[in-house]
Amino acid sequence: MLEKPEFPVLVFIAGLLFFGWPLMEVARALPPGGRLLYFFGLWAIMIVVNAVIFRRVR
Amino acid sequence: MFTTSTVLLIFLLYMAILFGIAQTVERTPRIASYLSRRPWVYALSITVYCTSWTFYGSVGLASREGLAYLPTYLGPSLMIGLWWLLLRKIVRIKEQRNITSIADFISARYDRSQGVAMIVTLIALLGTLPYIALQLKAVVTSFSIITGGSVSNLDWGGIGLWTTGLMIAFTVLFGARRLDPTERHQGMMAALAVECMVKLVAFLAVGLFATFGLYGGFNELFAMLPAVELEQLTRVGSGETGAYTRWMTVLFVSMAGILFLPRQFHTAVVENCDEQHIRTAIWLVPGYLLLISLFVIPLAAAGRAAGLPPEMSDFFVLLLPLQTDQQALSVLVFLGGLAAATGMIIVSSVTLATMSTNHLLVPLIDRVAGLHWLKRYLLPARWVAIAAVLLISYLFARELTGGRSLVNIGMLGFCAALQFVPAIVGGLFWLKGNKAGALMGLGLGFGVWFYTLMVPLLAESGQLPIRVVTEGLWGLSGLRPEALFGLDRFDSVTHSAFWSLFFNAAAYLLGSVLLPQKKSELELASAYVHALRYSALGVTREAAAEGGQIDKAEKLAEAQQLLSHYFSEKIARGKIRQIAEGLGVLEKQALSAGELLRFHRELERLLAGNIGTAASHKAMKQHLSYSEVEHEQVSHVYAAILANLKLTPDELLERISYFEERDRIQREHAHELEARVVEREAEIRARKQVEKKLEKTLQSQSLLNELLRITLEPVSLKEALGRALALVSRSSWLPTEPRGGVFLAQEGRRQLELFVQQGLEPEIQSLCQRIDYGHCVCGMAASRQEIIHTDAVGPLHANRFAGMKDHGHYAVPICYEQRLQGVMILYLRQGHQQTQDESDFLEAVANVLGGLIQRDQAQKALVESEARQRSLIQPGSD
Numbered sequence A: 001m002l003e004k005p006e007f008p009v010l011v012f013i014a015g016l017l018f019f020g021w022p023l024m025e026v027a028r029a030l031p032p033g034g035r036l037l038y039f040f041g042l043w044a045i046m047i048v049v050n051a052v053i054f055r056r057v058r
Numbered sequence B: 001m002f003t004t005s006t007v008l009l010i011f012l013l014y015m016a017i018l019f020g021i022a023q024t025v026e027r028t029p030r031i032a033s034y035l036s037r038r039p040w041v042y043a044l045s046i047t048v049y050c051t052s053w054t055f056y057g058s059v060g061l062a063s064r065e066g067l068a069y070l071p072t073y074l075g076p077s078l079m080i081g082l083w084w085l086l087l088r089k090i091v092r093i094k095e096q097r098n099i100t101s102i103a104d105f106i107s108a109r110y111d112r113s114q115g116v117a118m119i120v121t122l123i124a125l126l127g128t129l130p131y132i133a134l135q136l137k138a139v140v141t142s143f144s145i146i147t148g149g150s151v152s153n154l155d156w157g158g159i160g161l162w163t164t165g166l167m168i169a170f171t172v173l174f175g176a177r178r179l180d181p182t183e184r185h186q187g188m189m190a191a192l193a194v195e196c197m198v199k200l201v202a203f204l205a206v207g208l209f210a211t212f213g214l215y216g217g218f219n220e221l222f223a224m225l226p227a228v229e230l231e232q233l234t235r236v237g238s239g240e241t242g243a244y245t246r247w248m249t250v251l252f253v254s255m256a257g258i259l260f261l262p263r264q265f266h267t268a269v270v271e272n273c274d275e276q277h278i279r280t281a282i283w284l285v286p287g288y289l290l291l292i293s294l295f296v297i298p299l300a301a302a303g304r305a306a307g308l309p310p311e312m313s314d315f316f317v318l319l320l321p322l323q324t325d326q327q328a329l330s331v332l333v334f335l336g337g338l339a340a341a342t343g344m345i346i347v348s349s350v351t352l353a354t355m356s357t358n359h360l361l362v363p364l365i366d367r368v369a370g371l372h373w374l375k376r377y378l379l380p381a382r383w384v385a386i387a388a389v390l391l392i393s394y395l396f397a398r399e400l401t402g403g404r405s406l407v408n409i410g411m412l413g414f415c416a417a418l419q420f421v422p423a424i425v426g427g428l429f430w431l432k433g434n435k436a437g438a439l440m441g442l443g444l445g446f447g448v449w450f451y452t453l454m455v456p457l458l459a460e461s462g463q464l465p466i467r468v469v470t471e472g473l474w475g476l477s478g479l480r481p482e483a484l485f486g487l488d489r490f491d492s493v494t495h496s497a498f499w500s501l502f503f504n505a506a507a508y509l510l511g512s513v514l515l516p517q518k519k520s521e522l523e524l525a526s527a528y529v530h531a532l533r534y535s536a537l538g539v540t541r542e543a544a545a546e547g548g549q550i551d552k553a554e555k556l557a558e559a560q561q562l563l564s565h566y567f568s569e570k571i572a573r574g575k576i577r578q579i580a581e582g583l584g585v586l587e588k589q590a591l592s593a594g595e596l597l598r599f600h601r602e603l604e605r606l607l608a609g610n611i612g613t614a615a616s617h618k619a620m621k622q623h624l625s626y627s628e629v630e631h632e633q634v635s636h637v638y639a640a641i642l643a644n645l646k647l648t649p650d651e652l653l654e655r656i657s658y659f660e661e662r663d664r665i666q667r668e669h670a671h672e673l674e675a676r677v678v679e680r681e682a683e684i685r686a687r688k689q690v691e692k693k694l695e696k697t698l699q700s701q702s703l704l705n706e707l708l709r710i711t712l713e714p715v716s717l718k719e720a721l722g723r724a725l726a727l728v729s730r731s732s733w734l735p736t737e738p739r740g741g742v743f744l745a746q747e748g749r750r751q752l753e754l755f756v757q758q759g760l761e762p763e764i765q766s767l768c769q770r771i772d773y774g775h776c777v778c779g780m781a782a783s784r785q786e787i788i789h790t791d792a793v794g795p796l797h798a799n800r801f802a803g804m805k806d807h808g809h810y811a812v813p814i815c816y817e818q819r820l821q822g823v824m825i826l827y828l829r830q831g832h833q834q835t836q837d838e839s840d841f842l843e844a845v846a847n848v849l850g851g852l853i854q855r856d857q858a859q860k861a862l863v864e865s866e867a868r869q870r871s872l873i874q875p876g877s878d
Helices: A007-029 A032-053 B004-029 B029-036 B039-049 B052-065 B071-080 B086-097 B102-111 B112-147 B154-174 B186-214 B218-223 B227-233 B241-260 B262-270 B276-295 B297-304 B312-324 B327-367 B368-400 B406-418 B419-428 B436-462 B490-516 B517-530 B541-546 B552-563 B569-583 B591-609 B613-623 B628-643 B649-712 B717-729 B764-768 B776-784 B836-873
Strands: B735-744 B751-758 B769-770 B786-788 B806-817 B821-828
Touching: A007 A032, A007 B569, A032 B071, A032 B218, A032 B276, B004 B029, B004 B112, B004 B154, B004 B186, B004 B327, B029 B086, B029 B186, B029 B517, B039 B186, B039 B241, B039 B276, B039 B327, B052 B071, B052 B112, B052 B186, B052 B218, B052 B312, B052 B327, B071 B241, B071 B276, B086 B241, B086 B262, B086 B276, B086 B517, B102 B112, B102 B262, B102 B436, B102 B517, B112 B154, B112 B312, B112 B406, B112 B419, B112 B436, B154 B186, B154 B327, B154 B406, B186 B218, B186 B276, B186 B297, B186 B312, B186 B327, B218 B241, B218 B297, B218 B327, B227 B368, B241 B262, B241 B297, B241 B419, B241 B490, B241 B613, B241 B806, B262 B327, B297 B312, B297 B368, B297 B786, B312 B327, B327 B368, B406 B419, B406 B436, B406 B490, B406 B821, B419 B436, B419 B490, B419 B517, B436 B490, B490 B735, B517 B628, B552 B569, B552 B613, B569 B591, B591 B628, B591 B786, B628 B786, B649 B717, B649 B836, B717 B735, B717 B751, B717 B821, B735 B776, B735 B806, B751 B776, B751 B821, B769 B776, B776 B786, B776 B821, B806 B836, B821 B836
Parallel strands: none
Antiparallel strands: B735 B751, B735 B821, B751 B769, B786 B806, B806 B821
């Protein structure tokens, strides 16, 4: 399993989950409006990154 | 408010429009083909993930616990980033193996185990039924709200039953009108895409209305709330550690749910017709989730600001437009909620019915002889299964959902889907994962899930004694369903997810490591783990291994071109034909990957015989090509071989070396054996010759004995010589013809006189009555006193006549004590050559005959002598 090309991606996801906690701690320190912007901003960035990475190459 | 009949009419009209869309798509191939090529239809259908739980429940959850609703959508958005790797692999396996459901997918990986399929189906059924119940409850509640009915006392007997009945009818019409081996429903998918648009538009409309219609924007809306309430709305739960633990659990569970909930698997995997559509889904689905989540907090805030009762927070979305008398918006919101619920109900019911009939009913029918007749009624059985699923969900909604919020019941289904994670992820990435491990993991995970989530629900609704929850099973506090083994720090969802996944994963790993894996399993495991290495161009394993897909003519032309560098065109064509004939592909139009490999191997061997191994290998590399599809098919064949051999490539190389060495030793041994065989054959030949010689000696000896016996008999010389001639000419081992003669020597005249003959032509009898010594064959034998052999009528043959047949001779001089007595002439087949054995034998015969003639002559001389003596003693007798 360790030799599979997919393994680094799985490690990345595990890492993301692990570091999700500090990201939550950051949100805790922000004001109410800031928290919404923080979460939805990260989310929107993630969508844009997905769209750029996986756009169909013709 | 609306009247019941108006709402019912709206409901029926909406469903009729959806049905019309589905029908149009299914009956118009042009539209179906157009929509199947549109990735957004596929991506939108995946957003069936957003059910009434999202539409109504997320606002309720946000109102109670702030941002705690977010991980349900953030988790999938994170997970979808991996879909190009994970979903593409699953879709490719689905295409290769014609997968029709998640139970099919998991069981196909684990040796096509019926047991695995049954457990997965049971988990899916028990996990989804509460979820469908949730949707029915949402529809009935929204019906009650929009018609001004009571929310606390829902009309289950009326509206509830009607709604359930209509849903059964629509589900059958949408997804189970016929049995489709691919289980793809383009009409249903188109209707689903429309439903997804309706719920998004409705939610955005009410969000925009609440934010910008009722208030002047976000700032004004949030300013309407006390700071404490705003703080509560924008933090995760209570802000304590437990809330964050739940946040992470829901995030994780939702990551699994977006793909492994049965309906999600159906829309994302089974209904996928082009893996490139995943690229669009990867950004469109998270985008959709973001948009539908965007106004959740504002709607919760607006509900609070509008003074709506907190216990009705699950329906703030519908209550806000109703409160402000926005009838059109209210209808739109009602339809949005309806779309969210019906989409989920239809897809889930179709999926569960498919799984139930395929993995529960069919095995039962196969096993019970009395049920075999049901095989012809699988479609009606599927309708019954749909009705059963919805009716049980109806009963569940009516009896069990009273005390729980929408969100908590929804999480039951998510935790159930979580049980598929070890078996699927292990199956996709771990070759060793086996059936025993999957059965143990799924079984144990399912049991723990049921005990920790379903048992408390049943106990709360009075179906089980509540003390099971408060005191634990058999009064053992360590077995309390919500604090298993004393773990009481977490909420019920985290607690259940942790323990069920812990037992599930541990059993799966231990079972896979400790229990053996069948050979057939390993091949399937390899096909799953290495699925992305194989072509997405519709090339199946079976086709790659068996079915010919490679154009034979093209490959033969390529080989012809290569050989034409080294041979004339005619020879090259002949050699290629020879190879093709040897492989048995002469009559075929297409080659399989295996046949192509063998063809190229034979071609290289042929070339190596002419230009050497290295040069032939280089020539092959230069002139022959493999297309992408062929390359993958060939890889597939090798992968299958490796999988069958249960070897890593290094082990394979070791074994090849071993087998090559063994092959060499065996070849040497074969050469030794071959030499021994040749030696033995020579011995046998020699022995046979000796035996033959002995036999001849025996025969010749018995013939000589017979001759000697004749000489002792009191018969005339003529008779004795005639019988002797007959005996010799009929000898079995002499190639003589049944004719010949014996001449007596007239020493004084130096002539031979024919004394005895057998079968001679009259012409010969006349010509050879008297022969001078040295004339013709017999005269030559007499003059030389040696055996004369001729193989044909030649110059030596002086006495001949017209029309005489060709023949050979043995002319044997008959001597006694070096004195010629006569000549025996034997006729031979034309072309027969003289042998020493025959000469020796004939010499012995001649000696016997010489003795016979000599005795006769001696007797005659004696008689003459006696007569002379008598005449001398009795002179006067004259």
